[in-house]
Amino acid sequence: MGIVNVTPDSFSDGGKFAQAGAAVQHALRLAEEGADILDIGGESTRPYSQPVSQEEELDRVLPVVRQLAGQIKLPISIDTSKAAVARRCLDAGAEIINDVTGLEGDPAMVEVARETGAGVCAMHMQGTPQTMQENPTYENVVAEILLYLRQRRDTLTAAGIEPARICLDPGIGFGKTHQHNLDLLAACRQFHQLGCPLLVGHSRKGFLATLLGDKEADRTAATIGVALSLALQGVQVIRVHDVRPVREALLLFEATGGFPL
Numbered sequence: 001m002g003i004v005n006v007t008p009d010s011f012s013d014g015g016k017f018a019q020a021g022a023a024v025q026h027a028l029r030l031a032e033e034g035a036d037i038l039d040i041g042g043e044s045t046r047p048y049s050q051p052v053s054q055e056e057e058l059d060r061v062l063p064v065v066r067q068l069a070g071q072i073k074l075p076i077s078i079d080t081s082k083a084a085v086a087r088r089c090l091d092a093g094a095e096i097i098n099d100v101t102g103l104e105g106d107p108a109m110v111e112v113a114r115e116t117g118a119g120v121c122a123m124h125m126q127g128t129p130q131t132m133q134e135n136p137t138y139e140n141v142v143a144e145i146l147l148y149l150r151q152r153r154d155t156l157t158a159a160g161i162e163p164a165r166i167c168l169d170p171g172i173g174f175g176k177t178h179q180h181n182l183d184l185l186a187a188c189r190q191f192h193q194l195g196c197p198l199l200v201g202h203s204r205k206g207f208l209a210t211l212l213g214d215k216e217a218d219r220t221a222a223t224i225g226v227a228l229s230l231a232l233q234g235v236q237v238i239r240v241h242d243v244r245p246v247r248e249a250l251l252l253f254e255a256t257g258g259f260p261l
Helices: 020-032 054-069 083-090 109-116 140-159 178-186 186-194 204-213 220-232 245-257
Strands: 002-005 038-041 076-079 096-099 119-122 164-168
Touching: 020 038, 038 054, 038 119, 054 083, 054 220, 076 083, 083 096, 083 109, 109 140, 109 204, 109 245, 119 140, 140 164, 140 178, 140 186, 140 220, 178 186, 178 220, 204 220, 220 245
Parallel strands: 002 038, 038 076, 076 096, 096 119, 119 164
Antiparallel strands: none
């Protein structure tokens, strides 16, 4: 899954693709580099980010979704927690709702997903982007997030969303310490018991720099290293900024026997 942030303030590439034309060109480049899904977002969810209005978010993402839907055949995901934004983008050609609130932030989101038949990705987040990194606390981070995602899966299916259309995301960096992130990443195999595809978004995040011991370090190689671990654990969707190097690493990993028989 290639990331297209149509925002001025995302943590890694804020402002680079804030204009629709630049965002579309970036998305097309990610498609050429081997992305299987394009994830379009118009509201930063980095720690301490501020929410934007529905109108501003639509102004950012809707032109991008419309242009891409007319140019490529890849599935387009809309990264939003607002039901109205999701509906407009689905009408414009998006096929997936990627919601960091687990489809809980907007009471109308579940109905939008049910009515449209969209695929959904429900993510775990402790708190909100404004509060999530203040003091994230768990007794057992893996067990608690497994329970939460199981409950979201069951709630969504009970609401009429087919299980085959549900993807689950443990929410790396969303209300987790660096150690919580590592514990979750090392335990991804356990999440397969939920019976849904898994999505993990670790790309360029701060815990990588902490592990490297250098906050200014380029995080591409670190992102690739985690991606290989996720692939080995059977994670189906890996959400990244740098599609080409991750895809090439995965291809060579597979070609040289990296996956067990």
